Amino acid sequence: MENKQNPTVLILGSSGTIGSQLVKDLEDKPVNVRITSRKRNKVEQMVAEGKDCKFLDLDDPKTFAFALAGVDRVFLLTGYTVGMLTQSKTLVDAAKKAGVSHIVHVGVFAEWDTTDAHFAWHQMIEKYIEASGIAWTHLHPNMFMEALTSAYLPKNLTYTTYWEDRRVGYIASSDIAAVASKVLVDGPGRHAGKDYWLSVESYNGKEIARLMSEVTGLEIRCEEKGLEEFTELIEAWIANGADNWYASANIEFVRQMLDGRMSYMSMVQNDIPYILGRPAKRVREYLAENKEVLVASANQKQ
Numbered sequence: 001m002e003n004k005q006n007p008t009v010l011i012l013g014s015s016g017t018i019g020s021q022l023v024k025d026l027e028d029k030p031v032n033v034r035i036t037s038r039k040r041n042k043v044e045q046m047v048a049e050g051k052d053c054k055f056l057d058l059d060d061p062k063t064f065a066f067a068l069a070g071v072d073r074v075f076l077l078t079g080y081t082v083g084m085l086t087q088s089k090t091l092v093d094a095a096k097k098a099g100v101s102h103i104v105h106v107g108v109f110a111e112w113d114t115t116d117a118h119f120a121w122h123q124m125i126e127k128y129i130e131a132s133g134i135a136w137t138h139l140h141p142n143m144f145m146e147a148l149t150s151a152y153l154p155k156n157l158t159y160t161t162y163w164e165d166r167r168v169g170y171i172a173s174s175d176i177a178a179v180a181s182k183v184l185v186d187g188p189g190r191h192a193g194k195d196y197w198l199s200v201e202s203y204n205g206k207e208i209a210r211l212m213s214e215v216t217g218l219e220i221r222c223e224e225k226g227l228e229e230f231t232e233l234i235e236a237w238i239a240n241g242a243d244n245w246y247a248s249a250n251i252e253f254v255r256q257m258l259d260g261r262m263s264y265m266s267m268v269q270n271d272i273p274y275i276l277g278r279p280a281k282r283v284r285e286y287l288a289e290n291k292e293v294l295v296a297s298a299n300q301k302q
């Protein structure tokens with residue numbers, strides 16, 4: 001039975017892109033926020049600061065019970081790894097034992113019959129959550145706008161795309177966090193059994209380069225590279241420690257973008273106004289907020 005007055009929400013991934021913004025968003029809301037970390041010293045530091053923080057390592061289910069005891073609602077976020085399958089399965093089982101009544105999961109923006117591995121993993125996790133009997137809400141974000149200011153920053157006045165003229169839909173991670181916050185605060189009474197689709201605007205590489213040019217005042221051109229160059233990029237990621245399975249799924253993503261099987265990535269489906277009662281952040285707005293980063297990077301030779 002939920003504590004209806006002040007439910008306890010457990011936030012996974014609170015040091016990450018979405019999670020850190022979600023925790024800030026929840027600061028003034030009528031819920032008890034519990035965060036977790038897989039770093040013992042961080043847990044000690046947070047507890048010393050008066051925060052409700054528990055040690056939890058998604059790769060070690062022995063750590064789940066103490067973190068889940070007394071929790072009403074869980075924000076389930078996993079990182080960029082195939083480990084998400086076992087992590088989520090074991091976490092959902094533990095949530096069931098602990099009497100959790102609502103799971104809000106961050107998945108992907110996909111058609112039901114997707115054949116991209118990373119997307120398929122998220123769908124299997126969603127089905128597992130549904131089968132658990134715990135009330136669920138699935139968030140389906142398309143590509144984070146943050147990709148434009150990290151992996152795909154322009155260099156040497158050039159924005160590089162690997163999927164030719166295909167379009168992709170974008171969403172600001174701050175909006176994903178805002179939706180998660182609203183759903184966790186309102187709870188299952190309002191949001192159980194709902195899929196929320198988060199794809200605000202759709203652009204191809206040339207259009208992104210044009211937007212970047214307008215926002216920065218620089219002339220940023222678009223360079224189209226292909227699957228071979230993308231594979232080289234991914235091999236470098238793997239050499240730098242990225243999860244091999246996840247990285248390989250990215251190659252499949254580009255292959256399927258090019259052959260059309262992932263054409264649904266270009267769809268705009270924006271549930272934000274329905275959930276938050278305000279417009280979602282636009283790509284131009286996001287780029288303008290990050291103008292200095294874009295200019296500095298675009299002016300670098302390599």
Ligand SMILES: NC(=O)c1ccc[n+]([C@@H]2O[C@H](COP(=O)([O-])OP(=O)(O)OC[C@H]3O[C@@H](n4cnc5c(N)ncnc54)[C@H](OP(=O)(O)O)[C@@H]3O)[C@@H](O)[C@H]2O)c1
Pocket residue numbers: 012013014015016017018019037038039056057058059077078079080106107108109141142143144147
């Ligand atoms: N990027 C996109 O365009 C995109 C689009 C759609 C969906 N997604 C989905 O978004 C999710 C990632 O979100 P994000 O970018 O916010 O993640 P992120 O910034 O990479 O952060 C991952 C978080 O998970 C924590 N974590 C990782 N492994 C853990 C473990 N073994 N035990 C406990 N905590 C662990 C990290 O904690 P530490 O500080 O300890 O590392 C960190 O707080 C993925 O599931 C991805 O599929 C991404």
